[in-house]
Amino acid sequence: MNTILIVDDEYLIADILGFALEDEGFLVEKASNGRKALEALRDKRVDLVITDYMMPVLNGEELARAIRDELELVDLPVILMSGAQASQGRDSPGLFEAVFDKPFDMDRMIAKVRELLHT
């Protein structure tokens, strides 16, 4: 079973997305900022990360860079979900496998997760 890490300081969005992914049969972990996400990634095996951009301590872009550079998880797919900063994610090619504007269509998100995890 694949594990997905959802990183968002807004717990409501993390909860809703988490429930939807659990309904699809995924295991879900959550972190409320980029720093906590890195800690979780050190502790657990995660197959895919979905992150917000604007968060305290470490934002989504900083998290994605730390995943590649610090943790050297070069193949771990990272999806960015953001409102105002989605364009900044699109301006960083190679950092995110996909960029979703909030509010996003849940079915499209799940389809993208399935595509990236080949399930």
Add this chain to the structure above:
Amino acid sequence: MVETLKRLATGIEGLDALLKGGLVAGASYIVQGPPGAGKTILANQLACGHVRDGGRVLVATLLSESHERLFKYLSTLEFFDPALVGDQIQFVSAFDTLQDEGLEAVVRLLRQEIARQQASLLIVDGLLNARARAETSLDTKKFVAELQGHAAFAGCTVLLLTSARLDEGSPEHTMVDGVIELGEQLEGSRAVRHIQLRKTRGSGALSGVHECLINEAGLQVYPRLEALYSHPSNLGSDTLVRITTGVKALDEMLDGGLAEGSVSLLMGPSGAGKSSLGLGFLAAATPEAPALHFGFYEPPARLRLKAASLGYDFAEMERQGALRLSWQPTTEGLLDQVGARLLAQVQALGARRVVIDSLGAFGRLAFDQARLNGFFRALTGELRARGVSVMLTWEMRDLFGSEITSPAPDLSSIVDNLFLMRFVELDSQLRRVLSILKVRDSHYDPALHELAIGADGITLRNAFAGASGVLSGTAVPQGDR
């Protein structure tokens, strides 16, 4: 030497006036009011304004509301620029930290984020949740004190938003430097928003309740005019300069015209000629000394037609920049909003003469009639101080009769010159009569004059010599007594 405090302008003109220049930089304020009172709009408007002044903002929420939902609503307001979000304005949620780790962790998080964002303004939304998480009121005090301590150390001004109506003795109030309260009350079937500065430590402020509204431009604050102009902006001129009323015979009755910068009140029933005299007054304007008609009843097109019937070409005067016709539908606006608009238009036009038609329309905008006397006094006082010559109209209820109602008590503090206009029946004819009741510091002709309005304009003649009882409405020729 007395120090002046550095200010952080809110960018909301009326609020800066209430705060005497803005928030005190580095100080902390509570913004309180029930849901829907406009706290979030005020805070975000301030944030966007602060960024435009070169600042950086951290918005931290202790609520569970989604930022995206907030942006959706803010995007309908003109001040909001989504491009600022994520760069100069950072939105972070501390709800999770509050819930899992408590108040101390929230303080730690925000201290880090202030430094990381290099924020000069911190907005914390959801102070009520901090209180709910606190075990004692001392914890709440400590939270507010630590937060503002860290912020002040970083030179950061703090706004704490809460939907609770915290009282003066609450731990939050005792710790902060200022309290801004927003609210709404029903006046008949109309809801009126208001704002009050309940605490402003170490800083002057315009006290009391002031009206405000929220439109597509955001929150607009209108300080009570009598508070804003409790002292007129300057002392006016000490030399007497005469200006024409626009009616030659009336100038003669006034011993050479009206004093420049004086306020005249034309009282009379509907149709007695008040508006026509006002149009004559406006017609004497020039591009160098322009005039403003601030009217509540007749739209510009009708005024131009009416002026044309008296021989005045208002359209041409408008083209030359000698005249502006400003129409205010009485169903719209707040008392102080309209008063401020009048003063702004006078300023923008550089108007030297103004006709306000009529004073009574302001009364219909006022929710608190007891305020009107002070409002009129402040308005006319400020116009007088700016050297503007003013003609006000006041419609009396009765078409005939001897009863004369005054628009306000203590009229002398509002107007310098008083003109009474009535209808009178004499020799089986209905005539208009004009009399001068008062002219400040000048001689005048007290005789009753007949006012005639025709294609050659307005004329006055001494037609009631020998008649008595003219002001009762039914004149009696002397021979009949």
